[in-house]
Amino acid sequence: MDVSVKVCGLRRPEDAREAMSLGADFGGVIAHPASPRYVAPGTEEALLAEIPKGKRVWVAVEPDLEAIEAAFARGFDWVQIHFDPSGDFDPVSVSTRFGASRLWLVPRLANLLDFNEDWVGLAKVILIDGFSKDRMGGTGHRVEGESFAKLQNRHPEQRFSIAGGITPENVGEVLRSSEAAQIDVSSGVESSPGNKDASRLRALFQAVRQAEE
């Protein structure tokens, strides 16, 4: 099976160029100020020049509607929203306003059993990321592959992506256990937070292609 790969947390144009040349399906740009991978809205021009149209994902934590609108206006194709399901953020109103086809949703879940069936269909992709009680994303924490596979099998009509601590070394096992068709990778291909490592990127894509055979 072909696996879609998003390389997230791109900050440097040369990292985006390398990821795209290796076959990344999506490039993610983080708009969360607390992240070491933060790229301020409006300063993404050089980065976007290296990510072809159709592959540009803007990643934010509970953004307001105006910020989402502005990200689309700057040339992003997709908006990936991390949110806390126990808080005030309403994924239904965002999906209604912008349409599910342009959204990726990332509910912050300590336990996949807390997945709310009502989220199915609200977004093109629902991303399952590793949980941390202190952080909203980019945690480096793993998701249990078998639990992800069960969730995907319960909702075959919804595309899911798995994230959290995926590295060149563990991606084969992640793909086997989760049966995921889409993965999201960030800290596992970095030399330091926010800086991608070209050799780790190459190793990641090589391992993915091997797993696809």
Ligand SMILES: O=C(O)c1ccccc1N[C@@H]1O[C@H](COP(=O)(O)O)[C@@H](O)[C@H]1O
């Ligand atoms: O990377 C961040 O700092 C970040 C901050 C806020 C929201 C999302 C963030 N990153 C997302 O988390 C996944 C997994 O990262 P990792 O591989 O565990 O480091 C990453 O792909 C982004 O989508």
